[in-house]
Amino acid sequence: MTSYPKFVEFHEEGPREGFQIEKQSFPPAERAALIEALADSGLSQVQVGSFVSPRAVPTMSDTEELFRLIKKKPGTRYSVLWLNRKGFERALRVPEADIYPALMCYASDAFSRKNNNCSAEEMRDRNAEWIDLYAENGYAPSTAYIMTAFGCNYQGEVPISAVTDLVKWFKDLCADRNVEVPAICLADTVGWANPDQIRRRIDAVREIVPDARMALHLHDTRGLGAANFHAALEMGVDLFDSSVAGLGGCPFAGHGDGKAAGNVCTEDMVFMCHELGIETGIDLDKLIDAARMAEEIIGRPLAGRIMHSGGLDKYRQKSATE
């Protein structure tokens, strides 16, 4: 079963998912510097912010300004999140934003209603409009997200059929529109996944769309993030969302005290990949520096581990030269 991918791609979500959950807004200049440091480490994609309701998520209302401040590095994709047509159209008007057109649905109806103010079915059906909207603008969908794919704090258990039904629906939708099935990203939005569940659900999705790329969006809410990540690596998954310094957490997840952990930590997972002989194209030391910058901006100790302990290269060099 151990068949690691040769190369793993990380989509950095910290600047969006990490900063949106904070009570205060942080200066765009500081966030731009962080995004530049992240891109400089070799990350292929950095999510800059979101074009969503400024009332719901005031910390992201300055995303246009932020985009204008970033000195872009060639070859890096600077993506942005939207949740409806209006948001997508805002993105189209920002020349600095790289359009990475996602589809998005919920395996939990209760979560869809809390997070998006509509039923999961309605949210699912909107993807048909989105795929057309993307096509009108010359884009094919890159990723189909299935959120709360492992469990939900409002609904409780999410059966595997809730996930596979959505994958079948996406498959039919893509066949109907004559577009390739995009990457299927299972999102453990509120931290219910365990390694066995990761394997079973990846297997189940692959049975339906064997040629689609698999991706995971993991949270470390209950401390299993690294184990889930590793279980997915062993299934050959080679695309992960993650957050520098372990930033993140959904403001509508319903965890109460706001201290619940965020996404799996990019630099810790990059370290894991490198230790297992998997390439990432990322300079770990530069990424650790970016994590420390994030901690300085936020102004409190963040959840990342290796940013506090440091990598192993310096110790290995010591043993090699002695």
Add this chain to the structure above:
Amino acid sequence: MTSYPKFVEFHEEGPREGFQIEKQSFPPAERAALIEALADSGLSQVQVGSFVSPRAVPTMSDTEELFRLIKKKPGTRYSVLWLNRKGFERALRVPEADIYPALMCYASDAFSRKNNNCSAEEMRDRNAEWIDLYAENGYAPSTAYIMTAFGCNYQGEVPISAVTDLVKWFKDLCADRNVEVPAICLADTVGWANPDQIRRRIDAVREIVPDARMALHLHDTRGLGAANFHAALEMGVDLFDSSVAGLGGCPFAGHGDGKAAGNVCTEDMVFMCHELGIETGIDLDKLIDAARMAEEIIGRPLAGRIMHSGGLDKYRQKSATE
């Protein structure tokens, strides 16, 4: 390869390993209350403190007093750490201390010199005296620890042969003394392990002593703790040291800023076991309460995850009753 054990035993080290690293001493009454809460959650063993040099580790100098304060729960073992004959003899004089006689050696010579002020070879050879000392007092060794079994911040890489040589040495020592080979505990003292290494080293140890129980002492120094724990579960390992709330970290590990993460977090790993259908005999909610108590005593946010997000039972009950 997936062959989880049916039952996993946790040896709680937080009250010792967690509190020894702190700059200040905490009142014995508060630590006694924490130890009682930990025992009440169903943990089979709680390490109360250490009988080591009060100059080297002043925070543990009141361990005798602490023992006298604890209301002991029948069936729980209240253990204590010692690193030499004097420490063991101190333990024998404390009637409340349960004697859990460990052997102890280092796979890294440099670490042995920093941590124990003697060469790894000298430390290893002392175990022959220890085993005799234990026998004189009516005890057989319960666990043989191999510290820095995965790497060392002073020496760098630790080859697998450094571990297997020690296991062979313990095997011969036990044969010579006509005692059973104790549990072999590989300690990732400074957080170098990765899941592949965990598997290879467990395999290598089992080749030498196939009947010995395997145990692991893991740290989450670089964020791989949960992945390493899970890899060991899949190898059937059923005994782990861990720390409530993720407390811990060795004061002589050489990580510099003192913010490096501690042991794998007991309640997060108990949660993982339960989610995978593995029994632990532990009441997770009570253990989470104990973790929160530890955070209150220490007075700053601790590394544990589920203590901040809460378990899943309340959400599952919701879905079951709706």
